[in-house]
Amino acid sequence: MPAASARPAKAAERRGNTAALLGSELLTLFRRRRTAALIGALALIPILIGVAVKIAGESSSGRGPAFLDLITQNGLYVGLTAITVATPLFLPLTIGVIAGDTIAGEASHGTLRYLLIAPAGRLRLLLVKYLSAGVFCLAASLTVLVVGTLVGWVLFSIGPLTLLSGTTVTVGEGLLRLLGIAAYISVSLLGLSAIGLFLSTLTTVPVGAMAGTAILAVAAQILGALPQLDWLHPWLFTDHWLSFADLLRDPVQWASFGDNALLQAGYIVVFGALAAGRFLSKDILS
Template sequence: MSRAEVVEARPGPLWTFGLLRGELVATFRRWRTLALLGVLAAVPVLVGVAVRIETGDGSSVADGGGGAGPAFITQITNNGLFLVFTALAATLPFFLPMAVGVVAGDAIAGEANAGTLRYLLVAPAGRTRLLLTKYATTMAFCLAATLVVAVSALAVGALLFPLGDLTTISGTRIGFAEGLARALLIALVVAASLTGVAALGLFVSTLTNSGVAAMATTVGLLITVQILDQIPQLHAIQPYLFSHHWLSFADLMREPVYWDGLRRNLGLQALYAVVFGSAAWARFTTKDITS
């Protein structure tokens, strides 16, 4: 009976906590989830090693002929903490949302395909409570995936490059402790930036009984939105695409911090979460799970 067997069949906060705990354990024990986290952890390693090799002769990345690269990459050789910002900037456009799309797309459709969805609803969870639990689990993965990238980047940056006070985008100097605090805040903002993708994936997951189809559709929509965001002729609709303000987290490395882009990004993510979360609820509460 899957996770429903290990959660006592009684409603209330304790039951809800047990259901959430079961979902979290099941999600983070899957080999697919561990593989996704492993790939995300490898990205900062590859970036750090590449920068180290490129600058091994004392030249800077900017002088290496490789182009500007992701944001902050020219600063990595001066301070390894910038590898955290670079890794998040490199993974946010595709790797992080793709991983979230896989987990969110499989949330409901995967249970339906495995035949365990009806058993999860035998206990007095209710469809709304189960859907909220699935979304909370997906958001926990968003946070875990972002922190995996940040921690991996911090470890690699400390091993390969010096650490210390750093220079902000505005040219001012801040201490290492403050820089570390801003890195944590940036990681939290990046995780929050994935709430729209999580809600979209959960909605798609309620439309089909095939986990593979739901994951593929979510990733396909992600790629489509990214393409639309790069076409100049579509500038009128681009501010409303969930990916448009993702890189606004760089404003946290300014002195003073620019909050306008961050507010627009988080507000847009909240809007997507409400719209597609409501659509997922409307679909799931009327979905026939007996056929």
């Protein structure tokens, strides 16, 4: 009986240790100057777009990124334009830096052995590192959209949002849809984060894992642009990245959301298992 009652207590203790470790990891991550620089660089995207449109005026319809020609009519489109620009390149680059540094960064600084000496365990440490990268995905997406909304409000004012289907929704509902887009983009980047985590377990040089993650993101998008490889497109982790536009329809088209979540889950399972297999069998020398 005492042994049986001790099991829930040990489980609760493990959950508490994991939560404490995750909290410590998140504090460390967001206190780094590099993280602040990445967030700042993402915030510059909507700022530059808003200021450029304010100075240059309205663009010709159909030219430039999606929603660009609508910015002067409604400042909410600054965030939408910025996230359209950031998703294919800038967001993957920042995620590559964070995910590629998860394990390799600790190894390069000689702190990995110390973390494993503490009551963390390899699998728990790997999980915490991945969760922290996932939190950064959300923070990065929100940065682009929130800063874009604020810039649009200051420079152009905001009003009811006209959706792609032609329906107009209130400002409040428009803001909720922007939050939904941030969540969608965050989920879209989880597969890339898993790839970065795996690459980070392969090396003690974080720059190599960072570069490898970013290169794979670019390569997947190039492959996705080739019509000759239509059979491959549904398997690419980038295939649904821009399908967040389905949140701007009335009614919302939910099919792409489920397909995207399933695709990213597949990458998380495969590359998470590869990362765990590598990390559990790896000799930690630093």
